Amino acid sequence: AALKGVATTVVGLAVLALGVVGVSEVLLILGAGVAMLAWSFVGRGGSGGEAGRGVVPRRRPWSLRWHRARRAALTPRPPLPTARERGSQVVRSALCALRSRRPFVFAAAATPPGYSLTELFWIFLKIGSVLYGSGYVLFAFLQADLVDQRHWLTERQLVDAIAVGQFTPGPLFSSATFAGYVIDGWKGALAATAGIFLPSFVLVTVTHPFVPRLRRSPWAAPFLDGVNVAALALMAVVTVTLGRETLDSWFAAPLFVVAVVVLVRFNPNSAWLVLAGIGAGLLHAWLA
Numbered sequence: 001a002a003l004k005g006v007a008t009t010v011v012g013l014a015v016l017a018l019g020v021v022g023v024s025e026v027l028l029i030l031g032a033g034v035a036m037l038a039w040s041f042v043g044r045g046g047s048g049g050e051a052g053r054g055v056v057p058r059r060r061p062w063s064l065r066w067h068r069a070r071r072a073a074l075t076p077r078p079p080l081p082t083a084r085e086r087g088s089q090v091v092r093s094a095l096c097a098l099r100s101r102r103p104f105v106f107a108a109a110a111t112p113p114g115y116s117l118t119e120l121f122w123i124f125l126k127i128g129s130v131l132y133g134s135g136y137v138l139f140a141f142l143q144a145d146l147v148d149q150r151h152w153l154t155e156r157q158l159v160d161a162i163a164v165g166q167f168t169p170g171p172l173f174s175s176a177t178f179a180g181y182v183i184d185g186w187k188g189a190l191a192a193t194a195g196i197f198l199p200s201f202v203l204v205t206v207t208h209p210f211v212p213r214l215r216r217s218p219w220a221a222p223f224l225d226g227v228n229v230a231a232l233a234l235m236a237v238v239t240v241t242l243g244r245e246t247l248d249s250w251f252a253a254p255l256f257v258v259a260v261v262v263l264v265r266f267n268p269n270s271a272w273l274v275l276a277g278i279g280a281g282l283l284h285a286w287l288a
Helices: 006-018 025-045 063-074 081-100 115-130 137-149 155-167 174-215 221-244 252-268 270-287
Strands: none
Touching: 006 025, 006 221, 025 115, 025 137, 025 221, 081 137, 115 137, 115 174, 137 155, 137 221, 155 174, 155 221, 155 270, 252 270
């Protein structure tokens, strides 16, 4: 749904490359939207049609594609790439816990050096303000802000946060609550939860009157196309990063492959995949 043509593919590959070398996720998401907007503007201006004379047609092919993609995104069954990420992340997280022979129970660690509760709140407020495309983009932000830059979380704790967001009731953003708890106990959990959810209430209230206009705008759709493909690229970057952390044994890698095949071929309910992963991990721990 995100890779609609040459333009989005080029922008997506560029975001992928820049994400690997550590460019800010916020800049990449906004830059991708601007790049697609510029690409669309050049295409319309050079066509010599109505857009080139300053008259915007009421309906365009890319607009139809955008509305079809939007309807697909709102259906109960998520797209296959999201399902693959969901299943593989949960299975890898469960295997990490079992492989280390520790119970799947989490406790808050000592407060990391340089930590500030106010800064933690502002980090999650920023993430909640700019996060777009999928809840899984959250992990790209957590990787950059809390693991790579400030070292408040480890790679293993980030993987655990993904698992918590998968098998607990509620939205995937509960991973933010868990990350805050690991960093600074219940105070960190409250700060992270308030920070990441607060922008949603504000933004929805402010933008609600403008949504019908945005849907008809010839500028909003290409901008959102760019943001969508940037979100997809950032999810790919963080998936590879976490894969290096977890796919490190003869048991984890084949189980990952089996999970991907089952998801692509049968697209089961994620709960069954989680239960199967837990069962396989327990069996492996018992036999080992």
